[in-house]
Amino acid sequence: MAPSAAHASADASPTAPPVFTRSQKVFTMTGAVLGLLLAALDQTIVATAGPAIQADLRIPASLYPWLTTSYFVASTLMVPVWGKLSDLLGRRTVLAAGILVFLAGSFLCGAARSTVALILFRAVQGLGSAALFTAALAVVADLFEPRERGKYQGLFGAMFGLSSVVGPLVGGFITDHLGWHWVFFINLPVGAVALTLVLSRMPKLKPHREARGGLDLLGAFTLSLAVVPLLLALSLGQGDGGAWAWGSWRILGLFALAAVGLVAFLRVESRAPEPLLDLKLFRLRAFSAGNAAVFIVGAAFLSGVVFLPLFMVNVVGLSATRSGLTIVPLTLGVVTGNVLSGQLVSRMGRYKALMLGSMVLLIAGFAIMGFTLTPDSTQAEVTVKMVLVGLGLGPSIPIYTMVIQNAVPPSQIGVATAAATFFRQLGMTIGVALLGTVFASTLTSELRTGMAQATDALPASVRAELRQATPGVSGEGGPTGQVFQPAEVKARLRAEFEAERRRVATTPEAQAKLDAAERQALAAVDAADRALKTAFTRGVAAVYHVAVFIAVAALLVTLLLPEQHLRGKHRPARAAEP
Template identity: 75%
Template sequence: MAPSAATASADTLSAAMPSFTRAQKVFTMLGALLGLLLAALDQTIVATAGPAIQADLHIPASLYAWLTTAYLVASTMMVPVWGKLSDLLGRRAVLAVGILVFLAGSFLCGAARSTVALILFRAVQGLGSAALFTAALAVVADLFEPRERGKYQGLFGAVFGLSSVVGPLVGGFITDHFGWHWVFFINLPVGAVALTLVLLRMPKLRPPGMARGGLDVPGAVFLALAVVPLLLALSLGRGDGGAWAWTSWRILGLFALSVLGTVLLLRVERRAKEPLLDLKLFRIRAFSTANVAVFIIGAAFLSGVVFLPLFMVNVVGLSATRSGLTITPLTLGVVAGNVLSGQLVSKLGKYKVLLLGSLVLLMVGFTVMGFTLSPESTQAGVTMKMVLVGLGLGPSIPIFTMAIQNAVPRERIGVATASATFFRQLGMTLGVALLGTVFAAALSREMGARMPGATEGLPESVRAEVAVVAPGMSGEGSAPAAGFQGEAVKARLRTEFDAERARVSEAERARVDAEEQRALASVDRVHLVVKEAFTSGVSAVYRIAIGIALLAFLVTLLLPEQPLRTGRASAPME
């Protein structure tokens, strides 16, 4: 789209903004924020309760990741569908149905008594969460003119950030005191409040001028054929822990099926009267460029979160709970970046310079993490460095979403918002798979090269313990390792050698003493190798993330700056 056309589009959108009372805006925002909080909290709360769920239901290791995969696949697949429905039926209808589906899934998950049932009901939760993500973010564009949207979009980004801090703490407390079932049941009262606000105080928010056609069912079918195999391949193609190797026929077959589905989807959407994914929108430069940038940022988003606990457990020596709290500064940085950037966009009326500045800050944060982590790193030192990463990531969620919404006609805002969420989640899945492979390769290389020499002098029982310290934890849904407990191993060895000394003669005690010293020295060498290997693996992740952030920066340079103009409210909305 030419610059002049883009500006005219922004003016038209602004001038057509409807008017709402203050009470309508407040209660609508509260309902949307609560709905979004449900979906965002569920991801982190369930992750904390995962070990308890696994132990109670006797979930095999090969199926454990499906607790996350089922939710992710169902949610990502349905985002474009709910986005289109929100344009056709209105945000209120989609948000209400999404809450009902999510709550139904939550109740069924809490009542589940088998692994298969829980996985299926997690998929139901995912179906509902997609509606919550899509409709909630689109509400801001319905209620506020483009110039004001930034500061309100920041609130939704803050909800994402806060959920990752509050979720693990709440999940741990509920699991310890009430049982894992209540991790799901707790959604019911919160969802009831959100549903009440949506049904009683929220306007329909159906864009005027939208065609009354039905849902593009063929498009939805081929979208599922394109997305589901792709997400399954990216989620399961780890090559470790029972997952399938990247070159296995299963993974290659899933990728081939995804390509076929994508080709069929593009053919159908070109001819559809009301397409699920309006391909014409990609002719708008701001829309297409921002979505590419969102996809790339999604690939870097989880790199700062998924792999850091592995470093904190295996190198710094923290417990799994304390390692999770190390991410808190990153999260607070994300929240601060969301809110401050939104306020600045609303004040300045420009967003591109803020996006570029945040991406520079993100590259600096990744560089610091990638080149300064060491086996001697402390919790305080790592925590301070993570603030930079959080501040760099923060503006990406609200500002890119706002830029995408600002680029399209109002009757396409639901589809546009869904596209941002869809490409961000695809990017996250691809990023975890890519960076997980990088992490596993660096870890395996260091372990393979140095561990055989380090374990010389260790008893066989200790060698077996070392072998399980470096599992292939390369993707979402894998729990952090317990870490190599060097001092505990040395204490056990001393006890064993003391018992042996008591059994042998005085003449043989010198031999036992020498073997003990060799074994204790080997434990120290193994501990150092483990720390250096995990440092190498996590550092490699952040170094690759620098390149991803740089690519996002270069794409953002191509993003046209569309003025966020203030206009009078005129066109009514139901």
Template identity: 65%
Template sequence: MAPPNDAPFTFSRSEKVFTLLGALLGMLLAALDQTIVATAGPAIQDDLSIPASLYSWITTSYLVASTVMVPLWGKMSDQFGRRKILVTGILVFLAGSFLCGAAWGTVPLILFRAVQGLGSAALFTSAFAVVADLFPPAERGKYQGLFGGVFGLSSVVGPLVGGFITDTFGWHWVFFINLPVGVVALAVIFLRMPALRRPRTAPPKWDLAGVACLVVAVVPLLLALSLGRSHTAPGEAGFSWGSWQVLGLFAVSLVGAVLFVLVEAQADEPLLDLRLFQEKTFALGNATVFVIGAVFLSAFTFLPLFMVNVVGLSATRSGLTIMPLTLGVVAGNVLSGQLASRLGRYKVLMLGALVLLCVGFAVMGFTLSPDSTQATVTAKMVLMGLGMGPTIPLYTLAIQNAVPPRQIGVATSTTTFFRQLGSTVGVALAGVVFASALSHPMQTRTEQEASGTPAEVRSHLGVGMPGVSGEGGEAPVASQGLRMDRATKEAFTQATSSVYRVAIWVTLVALVLTALLPERPLRRGPMPPPPME
């Protein structure tokens, strides 16, 4: 069912239901896999004897492959139709899942995780593009909020499912479980999902030069951000930020980015039409998505460390305590989508969400203390989540509303690309802030607390554990150990607070960009968007 030119698609109610269900199942596959595999990571490492220097590559290979492929899948979905790309993405993802489950060693697992990443990029991109094909902008918000809610809930369900599967059936099944879910998704798609393809007057042209330049621009950048370290421990994969390896990767990435812009400006059918950036909503929207992405993942990454080292929870419980933050994201996501559909406006919701997010970061950054409890941190997490949630559907909605329907796939994939890139950059920079804020206070306070004690007692206190006996007697050593434990808590509190304080300023940048963002009323009818200037 292909409409001419930029006219919207028209569907029956059953076609909409099955199309949404197929896209939802595809997105659920990719979203659940990330959290389930993370939970099974220790068991995988133990069974395959994965060295510490390679363990992070299980995630890095997936992330790099997924990020690089996002723009490619988006362009191809505009050319060949959403159904073909969604089916292809699911098949690639399932092939990678089967190979990961059957992996016999570290290197094969890393390579097969990259295959999974190639497929997952199509699932994320297609999900939001399909919503744009099915519904006019005024109705998209509530459905995009639904997709965001599924993604958020997978962050809650994933660790529980991953732990159960790993403990009951073994880590191989965290990958094999994708196969029956994928088969159901394919059945739904083949049953009633239309092609979602627009007619073309000429065969599509492959922008191979653009693809090559994009790979050169993105892969070295992601590798540099993944491998860069403030401090490298023995056996740990990575290099210092000032090393020639990291600087060389950044240089190659810069060259690739320049070449990509030059090639795309001359291409007959570019991978990314640079003229889209002439549209102010598209340009500012993607810039804001990148900035928000920089703080989005950082808010989740360092909180478990605080819960373990300050609140005193186990590693497993610390992961589950992020559930209020995730549920806040889901609630904000769904609620903002519903409100945008009812109001026909999105900018006021964006600004309100970012103000709430700033308040949430400020509360976390200035009220965390060594005496914080799980209950007090939970309340603060909900506030942060409610501010984060609306940022997922609303900017995608605004950007889709600003481009012609024939370029929805490219526009959606570009937004996903900038969000993922921002998250990677943000986590790397937040890691530098956290490590810098942690190392100096830890060393200073340890020296202060241990000063004046016998040398042999100070050697025991290096581990910061109470009750270690020494020449001065058990009680004095226990007292010093408690003081050392307090010093550790204070250091982790300061480091975690520093991450959130920096996030305040980053969010303020996003707030300024959003204030400059033009707002087009969300179209309620089938009229295509006005032509771009």
């Protein structure tokens, strides 16, 4: 078939499934992968450049989290909107619009000269990234038959894993050699290539449907009323009794507003002629159970990543850079699980056994991490254990997305993909908030009970230093940003005692007292260091203990998924329709 004929059938055929040439598939997938990579890399690159940005713009500590919060809230909110628009207007239009918005936000971020401007422009980036995530994942369902979708969804999932390794390295290099502004400007040439491929070589990929109205603007408004306060509460809530503590009026007010917004959204969507999210889709067991599983797995997903570097820095003693590299084996496990699971699903034509097997691996990985971490654990030991967690997490991105896509009619694949992305991001936010509270409460309790006894024998000056360096709920050092360094403290104590020996009378009794006091002080430093390491170990272990129960819940929900044999392009969707 000539390319022009294929393009026509792909864009406009009202009756037959569209047929695409090999070159159309290759260029479309390349543009979609580049777009997805832009959004995935940006999150990790900017996180690495964060300290340099904070120092240059003199961002107050109270506003620093908003660099991430504004991006994440805008992205999560827009996912359902872009998903619906991709069903109404076509994937090419939405993907191109998303790239343009993302690049505009990137340029404005790089040119920003104030904190408020940077926070606002990060939100613009988030608006565009939602389209990149949603349209890119929906493209796979448009181009390939159900049995082939798994291996290509696996490639997209691998991009997320690779970005978590490449992003910090690239971000560090660019920040050190070019300045933090280029962390954002570097998106422009990559985005230009992606946009060129999308506009010149990608078919419209517009589902064939009879529209019953335009975009559900009232549904979008009520959704924002439900999502924005909820995400802000989860992102900004703290467990240390501060102004934004979980029980404060601000957090409780945000939760109440989110509840009102949710009720309004459900009421609007049940009556809308062209709803943003068709609530009837939840009657499909594969759709409802699949999204529930995605939500729960999302809650467990970051638990294996977010808190481990704190353990590696404060217990194993690695630098921040080397602790980040500890995640590489987990990431490689995720990438391997993504790719292999996609290939296996394509070969077998079935997916449920593979999904259950991955959940069992994840439960085992979390259990091993939770019950075998000790203050004496080494980097090599932790690295080996994290591979198992990565293999368990790997299949969760591509296969659940594929199952949800296959459960709905082709005309609603954009909405289905957006729903999977939305519930995954929502689950991640809730998971980090929940497990962060578990970590903070365990760490605080252990420090309170363990440090008092350990520091009794320390000089008053060292006790004051230790209080300054005792970490808060983030685990990243005390209020002054200091970190307790036992080797440096012991060296300083030895020097002080040596100076004291030269000042006092050199009688045997005086020397003996000084020697005993020195031994006691040095032993107290070791005890304090051990108490800190034990507190961090138990805090991180508690996170993995809770993660085990979350993974078990995901396994139970996965059991509810119906098994479908993946054959023709539309057969599973028709079979799943109510």
